[in-house]
Amino acid sequence: MDNNGVEQGIEQALDACLEKIISSGWGVEECLAEYPDYATALQPLLDVASASYKVANVNPGENFKAKARYEFNAAVADMASNPKRQWFEMVPIWGKAVTMMLVVTLISGGALVAASDSSLPGQTLYGIKLAAEQAQMAFTFSQYSKTELYADLANKRVSEIAILNDAGKTEEINIATHQMETEFEAIVNLNVGSVENKIIYPPATAQHDQIVTFIESGDSLLTRTPDIFMLCSSDTDLVCNLKDKGMTGYLGLVKSLEMASPETQPVLEEALIVYLRSYATVFELVGR
Amino acid sequence: MQEERDLVNRAKEYDQEAFAKLYEDNFDRIFRYIAIKVGNRMEAEDLTQQVFMKALKAISSYKWREVPFSAWLYKIASNQVVDYIRKKSRQPETELNEDITATDDRPYKTAEKKMELEELSQALKKLTALQQEVISLRFSWEMPIAEVASIMGKKEGAIKALQHSAIKALRKHMVVEDNG
Numbered sequence: 092m093d094n095n096g097v098e099q100g101i102e103q104a105l106d107a108c109l110e111k112i113i114s115s116g117w118g119v120e121e122c123l124a125e126y127p128d129y130a131t132a133l134q135p136l137l138d139v140a141s142a143s144y145k146v147a148n149v150n151p152g153e154n155f156k157a158k159a160r161y162e163f164n165a166a167v168a169d170m171a172s173n174p175k176r177q178w179f180e181m182v183p184i185w186g187k188a189v190t191m192m193l194v195v196t197l198i199s200g201g202a203l204v205a206a207s208d209s210s211l212p213g214q215t216l217y218g219i220k221l222a223a224e225q226a227q228m229a230f231t232f233s234q235y236s237k238t239e240l241y242a243d244l245a246n247k248r249v250s251e252i253a254i255l256n257d258a259g260k261t262e263e264i265n266i267a268t269h270q271m272e273t274e275f276e277a278i279v280n281l282n283v284g285s286v287e288n289k290i291i292y293p294p295a296t297a298q299h300d301q302i303v304t305f306i307e308s309g310d311s312l313l314t315r316t317p318d319i320f321m322l323c324s325s326d327t328d329l330v331c332n333l334k335d336k337g338m339t340g341y342l343g344l345v346k347s348l349e350m351a352s353p354e355t356q357p358v359l360e361e362a363l364i365v366y367l368r369s370y371a372t373v374f375e376l377v378g379r
Numbered sequence: 380m381q382e383e384r385d386l387v388n389r390a391k392e393y394d395q396e397a398f399a400k401l402y403e404d405n406f407d408r409i410f411r412y413i414a415i416k417v418g419n420r421m422e423a424e425d426l427t428q429q430v431f432m433k434a435l436k437a438i439s440s441y442k443w444r445e446v447p448f449s450a451w452l453y454k455i456a457s458n459q460v461v462d463y464i465r466k467k468s469r470q471p472e473t474e475l476n477e478d479i480t481a482t483d484d485r486p487y488k489t490a491e492k493k494m495e496l497e498e499l500s501q502a503l504k505k506l507t508a509l510q511q512e513v514i515s516l517r518f519s520w521e522m523p524i525a526e527v528a529s530i531m532g533k534k535e536g537a538i539k540a541l542q543h544s545a546i547k548a549l550r551k552h553m554v555v556e557d558n559g
Contacts, residue, residue, distance in 0.1 A: 102543045106524060109542070113521050136543075139550040140518075146499045149423050149519040151410045159428045163402060164395065166435055171393035232432075 104129045105136055112141055158235070158328040164235035173286050211251050212266035221270070235329055238377070242336040244364070245274040249343040250364055256347045261358045270361040275369035282376040317341060319371050329377055337370045380447070387448050391438055402431060405449055409456050411519035416460045416511075418500025426463055430456045450530050453520070503554045510545035515537060 108122035119137045124129040151159075204223050207216035224244055231237050247270035255263045320338040322331060344366055348359045389397035408432055414423035433455050441451060503511050512531060516522045524542075528535045 094490070099545075102539045105543055105546070106539045109517065110523070113517070134410045135550055136546045140546050141552065142494050143499055143514070143546075143549060146496055147411060147415045147493045147515075149414050149496055151427065152406055152420070155424045156406070159406075159424070160402070162428070163431050163435070166432060167393055167395050167398045170435060171395065218443055351437070374491065 092349055096358055101129050101132050104133060105140075108133065108137055109140055109144075112137075112144060122186070136211050154328060157236070161327075161329070162233040162235045166232060169234070184227065211255060211260075212263040212270070213260065220347075225313055234281055235246045237331065239332055239336070241274045241278045241281070245271045245369075246336055246340040246343070248274065249340045249347075249362075249366070253343060256351055256355050256359060259352055259355055261355055264355060264358045264362060271362070272365050272369060275365075275373060278369075279376060282373070317367055318368070319374055327377075330374070333370075333373065333377065337366075340366060380445075382442055387441065387443060391441065393438075398435070401448060405452050406431070408449070408520045409452060412453070412456055412497060412515055413460055415500060415503065415515050415519040417463060418497040420496065422463070423483060426459050427456075430459050433459070446529060447526065449520075450526075453516075453530060487549055502549055502552050506545055506548050509541055514545050514549070515540045517542060 105121075105127040108117070108119075108126070111117035111122060112119075113127075117136065119141050122137055124132060126133060203216070204219060207219040207223065210216035224247075228237060228240060231240050248267045252264050252271075255267060316338065320334045320341065323357050324336055326377045342364075344359065344363045348356065348363060351359045386397045386400055408429065410423055410427040413426045413430075414420060417426065418425055429558070430452065434452060437455070465475055504512060506514070509526075513527060516527045516530065522530070522539050523536050528538045531538065533541075
């Protein structure tokens with residue numbers, strides 16, 4: 092047999108062996124026994140190939156798979172409810188309006204949108220800030236990501252409340268609290284009926300009573316972790332993320348409350364109650 | 380093949396059950412294909428998810444061409460990896476790459492050594508583009524030679540020759556690293 096013939100023979104034997112390793116779980120030794128004429132040439136190649144195949148046979152993490160499957164199913168359901176739409180058509184009418192407004196704003200000066208980012212309730216640019224957030228939401232497609240973004244926006248309101256508290260602006264704190272409640276309502280609307288086998292958390296009314304008791308006790312709330320934010324081993328990634336965000340917002344509000352003046356204290360207590368009650372409702376829907 | 384064609388047709392109508400089946404059938408192998416290319420599990424997870432989101436958005440324009448549906452997903456995954464590598468090449472070195480460099484100093488005993496995903500990915504990058512593709516499709520996607528040939532637009536004999544040269548090159552790079 093000439094060199095070409097030998098090379099071709101090795102190629103054929105190598106491929107046949109790889110097929111057996113991949114599809115039938117053969118070991119290198121079994122292959123070498125099958126092709127004794129080429130064993131010397133095959134062995135180093137099969138050693139490398141077999142080791143490489145074992146390394147390449149890696150699987151994604153189960154937690155990640157569960158999260159990815161959840162997001163994908165949500166995206167399919169979203170498309171199923173409106174199959175014809177393309178990217179711009181996927182944005183609801185209010186989203187189109189917001190997007191168009193942003194385009195116009197950007198053409199007339201993008202600095203306006205950037206400047207609005209630090210604006211607060213009661214200020215002229217606050218409306219643009221909220222519109223920019225809605226535009227961001229319009230370009231967030233999965234139920235999972237939207238839920239997380241709304242939770243982030245609720246925490247943005249918490250940051251605004253902290254600044255307003257320092258300035259003693261009670262009416263504006265109420266506006267931010269109302270906006271925060273709107274963000275939570277959006278989460279609830281997104282997740283109604285989405286997950287089965289949920290753990291039933293204490294009802295929202297119980298959370299309300301619990302926090303009022305906390306506040307009336309006069310103890311520092313910074314040392315407390317509300318039941319709803321305590322992690323458990325069966326939490327999904329979404330619930331874990333929401334609990335992290337919820338705890339961050341809770342601590343932000345509690346710090347504001349501890350520095351509140353007699354004028355702002357009642358509205359901050361109300362903001363804290365709204366925050367916890369809303370999260371309790373959210374976890375009744377997405378918790379499991 | 381007809382069964383898969385029916386599934387794809389139902390998926391084009393956004394049938395959740397059909398999509399779920401296509402998703403489960405293909406998810407792990409797409410992940411493996413990407414993981415071996417990028418050498419990082421977490422990056423591979425993100426990219427795999429993006430592949431399916433892109434497939435969902437593009438499914439309405441999918442046309443059946445008597446090749447497995449996975450071939451279409453492979454194209455999306457392949458483009459996704461190319462985009463990723465292009466973007467990555469413009470970024471500064473990450474901690475991960477520093478770790479990979481560190482492991483390169485260890486003595487290499489080819490198959491006897493416990494190889495890591497990152498190390499295999501680095502070794503693959505020293506192969507030609509065609510050799511890399513054959514190894515990725517055979518080892519991570521577990522694609523038969525005939526299917527690899529169909530996807531790469533080559534004859535089966537040519538793919539077997541590429542596979543042979545790829546494994547020889549892989550071994551050579553490993554031995555060179557061992558000696559170096």
